[in-house]
Amino acid sequence: MELCSFLTLDSFITDPLTHDFMRKALLMSSLVAAVCGFLSSYLTLKGWALMGDAVSHSVMPGVVVAYALGLPFSLGAFIFGVGSVALIGFIKQKSRVKEDTVIGLVFTGFFALGIVLVSKIKSNIDLHSILFGSPLGISLSDVKQTMFISLLVVILLSIFRKDLMLYCFDPRHAKTVGINVFFLHYLLLTCLSLAAVVGLQSVGIILVVAMLITPGATAYLLTDKFDNMTMISVLSAIISSLIGIYISFWFDLETGGSIVLAQTFIFLFAFLFAPRYGIFKLKKFFAGYK
C-alpha cells in the first residue's frame, strides 16, 4: 500500500499531512531551520563552527537539570550554553593552552556531565530524543517554547543584522566608530545558545551544529552578497528539513539524521556545481559555449 501511494508525487507529499504529528513536525522543523539558517551565515563568516559545536554539546547538562527540576528546558540549556562560553574564555585567558584545545576540553566535559546526570537522575528523560532529536514527538509546551525562542532570535538578528555583519567582518572598525563590540559578541553567543536549544529538538544535540553551519557554508559558495547569503541559507535549511522529514516518514529513517543528510547533500551539490565557486565552475563552462 505504501508503495502504491508512492507512485504519485501528489500523495507522496499530501499523505503525511493527514497526520497531526507530521504537520506539527514539518512546521516546527521549518521554523527551527529558518532560525538556525539565519544565524548560520554569521557563524560561518565569523569562523565559529567549533564554537557552535561546543555550545550545542554543553547545553546537555542544562537540559537534564531543567527537566529534573521541572523548569523549561530552554532555560537550563541557555545557562549552560552561555556558561560554557564564559568558561572557555576564562581558561583560555588564564592558561597557556590553545583555544581549540580549550573548546574541545570544555564541551566534552559538559557533555559528559550531562550523560552522567541522565544516568543518575531517574526521571522520564528520553536520552535518545535529546541526543538525536524527536521532531515527530514534539509536545505542545515544547511548541510554545520553540516558537517564543525562535521569534526572539529572529527579532534580535533582524535588529542587529548590519552591526553583526560589521562585527564579523571588521570588529576593529566597529570599535573605532563607537559600536559596542562587547555587546555584539555576547549577542551572537546568546543567539547561538538559543538556536542550539531549538535546533536540538529537530536533530538532537549531536547533530545540531550541522544546522548551525551547513546552510551558511552552502550559501557562501553560491553568492557574494551578504543579504543573498542569509536568504539562501534560510531557504536551504528549510528545504532540507522538509526533505529530511518526508524521507524519514516514507523510508522509516531516523528523522534528525535525515534532515542533516539532506543539508549535507545540498552542500555537496553547491560544492560541485556552484556557478563561481564550485569544483566544476559552471559559469565558466557555459561562458565558453556562448
Next chain:
Amino acid sequence: METINYQNFRIDAENICVDYNGKVALYDANLKLKPGQICGLVGMNGAGKTTFFNALTGFVNISKGKIRINGESVRSAQKDQTIAYVPQNEGIDSQFPISVWDVVMMGRYGSMNIFRCPRESDVQAVKDAIERVDLTDHLSTPIGNLSGGQRKRTFLARAIAQRASILLLDEPFSGVDIRTEKLISELFIQFKNEGKTILLSTHDMIHVREFCDLVLLINKTVVAYGETSEVFTPENITTTFGGISPDFLFGPES
C-alpha cells in the same frame, strides 16, 4: 597650561602602557600630533605598532598613561567618529561576501540610527568618497574580486566617508600597484590641506622620507621621535631594528 596644550593636539598620548595578560607589548610611549601633520610609525614586527594603533582606537585598553584625542577621551572620540582605521590588506577577510559600496557605507554606521538605515547624506558621503579613490566603476563589486590596491582604496574611502579628522593607516603602501600608490600620495596632500592628522605604519623607509613630517621609531617603547630630517638617522634606525645596520635596510648607497 596643559589644558591649553590639549586644544592644539589632535593626538596626545602620554606614557601609555599596554600589556596582554602580563606580557608587555608597549610601555612609556608618548606621541603628540597636531592637525595637518603626517607621522610615520616605524618598527620591527612585534615592536608594538599595531598595539599603538589599537590603544588609540580603544580596541585595547591601556594599563597606564593617558590618551587625549582632540582634548577628549578615547571613548568620546569613538562617539564623535574622530578616528578612522585603515587596516592592512592581510588584516581583513577578502572572501567576505560584501561589496565596495557596503564596506564604504560602514564608515557611516557610527553616525546612523540603530538599524543603520542610510540617509541621503550618508549615500552622498559614500558616493563622494568612492569617487575620490576612483572606484566608481566598482560600486557593487565584491571585495574578493578586487586587486590589492583597489581593496586598499576601498578602505581609504571608508575612512573618507567617516569624515574622521585622524587617520590611522596600517601599512598603506604594502602590496599596492603604482596607480594606487600615486593616488594615496595625492590623497595625503589633500588630507594634510584639510587639516587631518595622519599616523601611518610602514616598512618602507623611502615612503617615510617622502611623506612624513614626523617619525616615531618604536621598539616596545619610543626609541626616537621628532622631525623626520632630524630623527630618521641611520643610528636611530639601527637601534630600532635591534642592531641591523641601515645599509641592509636601505641598500648601500644611502
